[in-house]
Amino acid sequence: MEKRIYLDNAATTKTAPEVVEAMLPYFTEHYGNPSSIYGFAAANKEVITGCREKIAGILGAKTEEIYFTAGGSESDNWALVAAAEAYAAKGKHIITSRIEHHAILHTCEYLEKRGYEVTYLDVDEAGFIDLEQLRAAIREDTILISIMFANNEIGTIQPVEQIGQIAHEHGVLFHTDGVQAFGQVPICVDEMHIDMLSASGHKFNGPKGIGFLYIRKGVKIRSFIHGGAQERKRRAGTENVPGIVGIGAAAERAARTMEERTAREREVRDYMISRIEKEIPYCRLNGDRTMRLPNNVNFSFRFVEGESLLIRLDRKGICASSGSACTSGSLDPSHVLLAIGLPHEIAHGSLRMTLSEETTKEDADYVVDALKEIIQIQREMSPLYED
Amino acid sequence: MEKRIYLDNAATTKTAPEVVEAMLPYFTEHYGNPSSIYGFAAANKEVITGCREKIAGILGAKTEEIYFTAGGSESDNWALVAAAEAYAAKGKHIITSRIEHHAILHTCEYLEKRGYEVTYLDVDEAGFIDLEQLRAAIREDTILISIMFANNEIGTIQPVEQIGQIAHEHGVLFHTDGVQAFGQVPICVDEMHIDMLSASGHKFNGPKGIGFLYIRKGVKIRSFIHGGAQERKRRAGTENVPGIVGIGAAAERAARTMEERTAREREVRDYMISRIEKEIPYCRLNGDRTMRLPNNVNFSFRFVEGESLLIRLDRKGICASSGSACTSGSLDPSHVLLAIGLPHEIAHGSLRMTLSEETTKEDADYVVDALKEIIQIQREMSPLYED
Amino acid sequence: MYTEKVMDHFEHPRNVGEIENASGVGTVGNAKCGDIMRIYLDIDENQIIRDVKFKTFGCGAAVATSSMATELVKGKSVQEAMEVTNKAVMEALDGLPPVKVHCSLLAEEAIHAALWDYAEKNGIKIEGLEKPKSDIHEGEEEEEEEY
Amino acid sequence: MYTEKVMDHFEHPRNVGEIENASGVGTVGNAKCGDIMRIYLDIDENQIIRDVKFKTFGCGAAVATSSMATELVKGKSVQEAMEVTNKAVMEALDGLPPVKVHCSLLAEEAIHAALWDYAEKNGIKIEGLEKPKSDIHEGEEEEEEEY
Ligand SMILES: Cc1ncc(COP(=O)(O)O)c(C=O)c1O
Ligand SMILES: Cc1ncc(COP(=O)(O)O)c(C=O)c1O
Ligand code: FES
Ligand code: FES
Known part of the structure; x- marks a missing residue:
């Protein structure tokens, strides 16, 4: 070579061989639809719950707070659009930063077209947001703060815990794009006051086309993809069982190593x-x-x-x-x-x-x-x- | 056993072993991000185009009219929500049927909450819509007709070609949920006057978590998942290369057999x-x-x-x-x-x-x-x- | 999704059938899912349930809870039978999935309906027993999404 | 993404460098991507381009088109050089990806700018040549989404 x-x-990243190994049986053997009633397929429901559990454990979250998606972009879009819609009655103001991934920035632009107002925080020469600027930006009608955990280009890790604290002091939801951070730095959603967190399997040696959104219990966001009753009715679509098994195995591996x-x-x-x-x-x-x-x-x-x-x-x-x-x-x-x-x-x-x-x-x-x-x-x- | x-x-369906075989190299060998510039990863861009080509060929469509998604539900949501938004200036009326999949029906309910009006066509005892009722339902402000190609429960195949003809006579977009039909019955988007068609890989021996939406050139629908420039800027997210290879192989197999x-x-x-x-x-x-x-x-x-x-x-x-x-x-x-x-x-x-x-x-x-x-x-x- | 006990009572339901000239018969339907359950009681002069039979048109949980409920009330006094709540039936079955809890209510309600029928026929008042509604569970289950 | 010809000219660019006391020098920048190209022409008394050199700060396509453009104009008359359009350069390179078409415009424009400089200095008029703009491609590329 x-x-x-x-x-x-x-x-x-390269999908880890052990991750592929874990996925394989779910293509041609245990291929059943987890929503089905017969045992052969219904067993997959528990397999999925097992993967949810693994990821929840890593984040210090509850099993039922993990929702599988098709990747980081979908998670980001979901968090922003659906939270914006769910909390529209409270207000239409969102705070984010200038250095977010396009999955956040372009979704914000979309929301602006739909009548939402977005404040884009500056960053200093190292890429940090200014906590005082954040505090000053919060208004009566602010419903969401979305600041990425770590930047995908320059690698800067934000003071997430303080951001979460400020958000919660003001009763504002806090979403963080954790796509680059998950598996690379320790994350605890409770200590860090995180209400929603996006992640993507292929960034930590899992497969492409699968990700998750952590949604704290009590956060009232509606579904983004409507249809069947999968993912507690919040994310429709036949579950990507091999993908879920893959992201579960990859998350476990990432945490372990x-x-x-x-x-x-x-x-x-x-x-x-x-x-x-x-x-x-x-x-x-x-x-x-x-x-x-x-x-x-x-x-x-x-x-x-x-x-x-x-x-x-x-x-x-x-x-x-x-x-x-x-x-x-x-x-x-x-x-x-x-x-x-x-x-x-x-x-x-x-x-x-x-x-x-x-x-x-x-x-x-x-x-x-x-x-x-x-x-x-x-x-x-x-x-x-x-x- | x-x-x-x-x-x-x-x-x-069971993922066909030959499909899994085709996917495997893209997990651990050709794992590069197709958007990258270096040859190792950029080659995946062509691989994806090849899969698009295969599917386009089966539908009598153009290669660049096939957009990959995470499955049938996403395709359905995308077609409806994004078309509704793109054509809102023309009108806010949508026509569908009572027997659509929930991915369509629940999306319609969502759009109703956002100020759109939806007409649900009845079906007869065999499950067919009434073409006269369809014709009568079309109004000045009708922007979209979405009628499924074949029903997932009772298997009834609609007179798609006539529906498409009626839609086009009235200058209305025609979307069809082809999730159950693709690979089971011949489909020609031009003859059938289809503007958009949803499909899902796992329904025809492809992998779960991958689907596509056919969008006729000229149809102005915006993206549903915002972010990176993938899929001609219409569907953000790192491409699920193994999934795309899988759905391509499965589509080819389905057509061949x-x-x-x-x-x-x-x-x-x-x-x-x-x-x-x-x-x-x-x-x-x-x-x-x-x-x-x-x-x-x-x-x-x-x-x-x-x-x-x-x-x-x-x-x-x-x-x-x-x-x-x-x-x-x-x-x-x-x-x-x-x-x-x-x-x-x-x-x-x-x-x-x-x-x-x-x-x-x-x-x-x-x-x-x-x-x-x-x-x-x-x-x-x-x-x-x-x- | 079902426990072994549920599967056992589903596959080998106890007390299926009818009782001719029963002391009390109760039929209830679940508006939510359209399932129907009928319980026959044979009650002696000491108000002891001598025999019980059921017929159910319903899901696995409905069949299993019918079966278990009949087992639990058999040989009991009518007053004791009042303590066979849906909770008691579920516990005896080692639990039911959340979405199936309402099925066990059907069993409880069917027994109450049969007891009511018996009480009416005999001019007896059973403490704590109320006239059965026909549609017992309308709008009672919470939407998952609303937590 | 690039053809073999492009890669060849990128990896082994012809005519890189500067010409001292050049007959004409043109520097152009692409407002879209921030890339910069400079062309030096050495033109003899018969208006034949005797030598040409370039320096480019730019992408692979920019380097390759610079290189190819210098090859194409070398030995030509100034009037013939006017025919070395971006299309001609692209053809000579067996094509460029759509997103890189604007880079070839940079090469055309740099040659024109150098010719203009030469014409100005010598009080000559070259047919078809216009004064170069500094920002040549602002807002010229179509958005993909808008087809
Ligand atoms: C007709 C129809 N449309 C849409 C879907 C949704 O597809 P998926 O579950 O792959 O998202 C299905 C399958 O469940 C279907 O049968
Ligand atoms: C910070 C960040 N957010 C979101 C994404 C989008 O993830 P995906 O491409 O898996 O949808 C990426 C990766 O491209 C990223 O780096
Ligand atoms: S679902 Fe009807 S009784 Fe269980
Ligand atoms: S991208 Fe700037 S010249 Fe090619």
């Missing part, structure tokens, strides 16, 4: 960051140095354009991203990098590398060496660079 | 129907005799309650359903059976058996023999039966 160093684990795995990732991450900072001029680490996802490395290199950089890295077997993979269809520079104050052309030359437990120091060395060479080539070709 | 005769293929498979099913179906009608008194075949899904058998037995019947059948290794599996969480008798005019207590005693290509005549004999015995026991226990 050709050399491949996969450093795009924030975009998606978290401490050791993230310690290793952190070490390689910091090694990589320090080599780049020492050896490549005109670079800037994006995001915070410590309140940072254990596997996230994000740099801007002046006089370097991102796509070219990625293609050259690809030629050397290195898979990385520039901004969010989801937005690569668009030409706009990353809204996250602009929000932390980078000028347009510098945002353009940024590189995100997100490690996995399989990334070694040797990989890091290979990547940094390749980077040095490529960046030199690109700079020489740039009309902006005069060195 | 214990004896098992699976007659609930309208609830869900359709003629032979459904011929065999039809034969066993009709054999079963004729034996039941001859040998079990007080029974009634629900649905039409000829315009009927090839694998659907649906009977009402007087003085017999459905759940008891199902449990007794289960004890004999027979998996069947009473009404739609999706509604079994509810106690209401099937809205479809009530709509075709069955009294409450007779609707209650109905049995749906949906065959697969694997169902043999011997299976049919075993099932009918078991049924005779069970129904006798139940009738003897019934306070309604005086024989």
Whole structure:
């Protein structure tokens, strides 16, 4: 096989072989519809409950507070749209941040068209929201605060517990997009005052096309996909049994390995960051140095354009991203990098590398060496660079 | 293994082993995010396009008119909600039927709460809508007609082509819930004047948690799940690559085997129907005799309650359903059976058996023999039966 | 979904049948699901339930609770029979799924209806017994969504 | 996503560099993506492009189209160079993905800007050549959703 160093684990991860193993019987053997009455299929209902239980256990939640969805985007859309509709009588104001994933931001735009008002909090140069600005933004008619747990581009981890506390002091619901955080940092929904949390299976070595939304008991949000009585009547559609089994197994695995795995990732991450900072001029680490996802490395290199950089890295077997993979269809520079104050052309030359437990120091060395060479080539070709 | 005769293929089907085989490499090898730029992952973009192409080919549609979703329920919700929003300026009236799946009916109720008006067409005793009633129901402000292709309980196949013609004569969009029809009956979106069609992978030996919505080019419906730029910006969320590969393989398989498979099913179906009608008194075949899904058998037995019947059948290794599996969480008798005019207590005693290509005549004999015995026991226990 | 006890009483229901010239007969229907249950009581001059039979058109839980309820009242005095509540029946069956709780109410109600019939016929008053409604459970179950 | 030709020109770009005392220099920027391209022309007294160099800060398509465009204009007369449109460049590269079409416009525009510079300096008029705008592609690409 050709050399491949996969450093795009924030975009998606390899489904763990043990997860696939767990899923397999549910395709061709235990394929029954869990809503059915006969034992062969009804057993799947308990299998699903078991997966719910595992995830709830990890979050310190109740089993019946976990609702399966088709992924992080659906969870985000559901949380926002359905909560907005359910609490419309109380008010129509929502607070979020400028650095949310598009699944949040575009849903907010949609809600704005439907008569809701959205406040987008600024972030500082490390990507943190300002708790005082948050406090000041809360109004009589504020119904929801949605702030992501950890950012997918720059890896910054928000002070979630304080945000939750402020929300609850003011009687406002708190949703957090935990897609990047789940499985990477410990989460406790009670201590952190989280009312809703989105997650997506394929971000923690589970399968694609499955996610969940945690909804605290008592939160009155209606369903987003209407139809059958699945998921306590809140999310219609024949249950994706193999997917649910997969996300259950992946969640358990992520929780079990978290401490050791993230310690290793952190070490390689910091090694990589320090080599780049020492050896490549005109670079800037994006995001915070410590309140940072254990596997996230994000740099801007002046006089370097991102796509070219990625293609050259690809030629050397290195898979990385520039901004969010989801937005690569668009030409706009990353809204996250602009929000932390980078000028347009510098945002353009940024590189995100997100490690996995399989990334070694040797990989890091290979990547940094390749980077040095490529960046030199690109700079020489740039009309902006005069060195 | 214990004896098992699976007659609930309208609830869900076994994922075909060749389909699982096709999916497997996309979990642990080609796991990349198709939106990524590096070759390893970008190749998945073409894989997805290939699957789109296969499905488009079967429907006589264009490749870019197929949008992947998480299943039939999402497709139905999307078609209705997003079309309603997109065409709200033209009007707020929608026409559907009384026998739609809950994914349609409950979405209509949701839209009613949001100020839309819905006309529910009646059906006759075989389950057909009345084309004259349809014509009469169309108004200036009608924006959408949504009539299912084939009913999931009684198997009745609507005169889709005429419905489409009427819709288009009046300049109204036509959506059809093809979840039960796709792979079972030939569909041509152009000849049938279909603007949108929903389908769900697990109903034709594909995986659960994946479906698609066909949207004719030019139909202006917005996205339902907002976020990343996937699916031509119309359906956000990291693509479920294994699921898409699975539904593509299953669609191809369904199309390839359709003629032979459904011929065999039809034969066993009709054999079963004729034996039941001859040998079990007080029974009634629900649905039409000829315009009927090839694998659907649906009977009402007087003085017999459905759940008891199902449990007794289960004890004999027979998996069947009473009404739609999706509604079994509810106690209401099937809205479809009530709509075709069955009294409450007779609707209650109905049995749906949906065959697969694997169902043999011997299976049919075993099932009918078991049924005779069970129904006798139940009738003897019934306070309604005086024989 | 059902316990072993429920399955046992469903598959081998006790006391199925009718009693001719019963001391009391009660038929009740469940408006929610359309199921129907009829209980026959044979009560002696000491107000002891000598025999009991039932016929049920209903779900698995309805059959099992009918069967268990008849077992529980058999040999009891009419006053003792009043203590055979749906809770008692459910406990004896090791529980029922939440969505099936209403079925056990049907059994309780059927016994009460049969006792009422007996009381009426004999001009007796049974303490705590009220005239049975025909539609006993209309709108009583909570929507799951509203917690 | 890119053709082999594009990849070839991206990985081995022709004519990278600068020309001192060039006859004409054009620098253009793409407002949409922020990319920048600069073209240097060395033109002889017969209005033949003797040499051409470029520097580009931009995506793979931008680099490849710069490279191809310089190849196409080299040795041509200034009037012939006017025919090196973005279409011609794309064809020579066996096509570009739809989302990258605007990058090829950048190359066309950079050549035009360099020619304009040359024409201005020498008081020449080149037929069909207009004064370059600085922001050439604002709001020009269609939204996919609006078909
Ligand atoms: C006619 C019809 N429409 C929609 C659906 C919903 O499909 P899914 O459960 O895959 O979301 C079903 C199946 O339950 C169906 O039979
Ligand atoms: C922070 C965040 N939220 C939401 C999503 C959307 O998740 P999915 O693509 O699984 O729908 C992603 C991943 O792309 C993400 O990183
Ligand atoms: S559902 Fe009717 S008695 Fe149980
Ligand atoms: S994306 Fe900027 S030039 Fe291609």
